[in-house]
Amino acid sequence: MATLGYFKWSxxxxxxxxxxxAWFGWHTAGTLGGAFSVFLICAVLAVLEISLSFDNAIVNANKLKEMTPKWQRRFLTWGIIIAVFGMRVIFPLAIVAIAAxxxxxxxxxxxxxEPDEYFRIMLDAHLSIAAFGGTFLMMVALSFFFDEHxxxxxxxxxxxxxxxxxxVRGVEITFVLVLMILFAHLVxxxxKLTFLGSAVWGLLTFLLVDLLGNVLDKSGEALAGAAKGGLGAFLYLEVLDASFSFDGVIGAFALTQNLVVIAIGLGIGAMYVRSMTIMLVERGTLTQYRYLEHGAFYAILALSVIMYAQAIVHVPEVLTGLGGAAVIGTALWSSIRYNRRAEAD
Structure with a gap:
């Protein structure tokens, strides 16, 4: 399939x-200026979501390789519905409902x-989300690097x-716990207790999802193959997407506080992440560019540290997105150089 073919639905x-x-902007403002303003915000939000989630697409593709075709289809259909509506709309609403x-x-x-009040409650919950998501993403990245094989x-x-x-058993967990305690002293x-409690839940969630995935994979025959290589990985990817998406939702409020506009913009971006995931899997891009996966996990590790740092200082989401894109771009460039040298040899 041609490259553009993967992005048809996007x-x-x-x-x-x-x-x-544009229609929503016209309906609420009643002017062409209002329509164009919302049109532009949706476009910028889509670009923001893509820049923040490109590494997410690479990790999705890496996990999808291990899943059965049935569960691959389920993730790429159900998963995108959960990603667009669940993580970008329902998830923030649930956080506000619990917090308030x-x-x-x-x-x-x-x-x-009352979008101003909604945003204030979201910001109040940001410390817990940053600690939870940062810990989960840190474990995702370290599990890739702390691999003896x-x-x-x-x-x-x-x-x-x-x-x-x-x-060494538990070395990555020890590393995360040390960082967790260090940042807890800085908030x-x-x-402090809020940060530590949320971080512990992030660590436990990763360990439980990882454990569930291993149990389901090893008991696949007993389950008649229904969940082998599928349900555990599916849950893992959904929690991973939740950790990525909330940062984008918070960043979206810098442009607009309207939930409908945020859902449209981030939903468009999420579709491109899905298309990139399919292309990476079907074309075997992670095999062709040997360091691309490494770049994604370095970007995730950097994002996890940034989420921890956001508990202390504000880090612009644009900087986060550009930083991740720069790391992945460097990894791609290194991969191309390696391929050229290999062909020359």
Whole structure:
């Protein structure tokens, strides 16, 4: 399939979403200026989501390789519905509902009628989300590097040495716990327990999802192949997407506080992430470019540290997205150079 063929549905969703955004802007403002403003915001939000989630697409593709065709299709259909509506709309609403001790319908009303108050509650919950998501993503990245069977190294001085210690049980967990305690001492005293509690839940969630995946994979025959290589990986990818998406939702509020506009813009971006995931799997791009996967996990590790740092200082989402894209771009460039040298030899 040609490259553009993978993005057919993304283009359709883009046209539909931008048209819907322009109509919504016209409906709420009643002017062409209002329509164009919402149209532009939706486009920028889509670009923001793509820049923040490109490494997510690479990790998705890496995990999808291990899944059965049935579960690959389920992730690429159900998963995108959960990603667009669940993680970009329902997930933030659930956080506000829990934080404000109100019902889901009341949280929806708050988002539509009092966006300023909705955003304030979201920001109040940001510390917990940053600690939870940062810990989960850090474990995702370290599990890739602390692998004694890992043979391909991009940054040899670091990766080769790290892989030697992979046989030491719990080394990556110890590393995360040390960082967790260090950052807990840097946050405000009244927020220390909140940060630590959320970080511990992030660690436990990773370990439980990883355990569930291993149990399902090893008991696949007993389950008649229904979940082998599938359900555990599916849950893992959904939690991973949740960790990525909330940062994008918070960043979206820098442009607009309207939940409908945010859902349209981030939903368009999520479709491109899905298309990139399919292309990476079907074309075997991760095999062709040997360091691309490494770049994605370095970007995830950097994002996890940034999420921890956001508990102390504000880090612009644009900087986060550009930084991740730069790391992945460098990894791609290194892969191309390696391929050229290999062909010459």
């Amino acid at each position: 283009f359709i969703v883009t046209i539909t979403g931008l048209a819907l955004g 001790s109100i019902g889901p319908f009341a949280a929806m009303q708050l988002a539509l009628r 890992k043979e391909i190294h991009w940054v040899h001085a670091i990766e080769e040495r790290v892989s030697r210690y992979a046989s 405000a005293p009244q927020e």
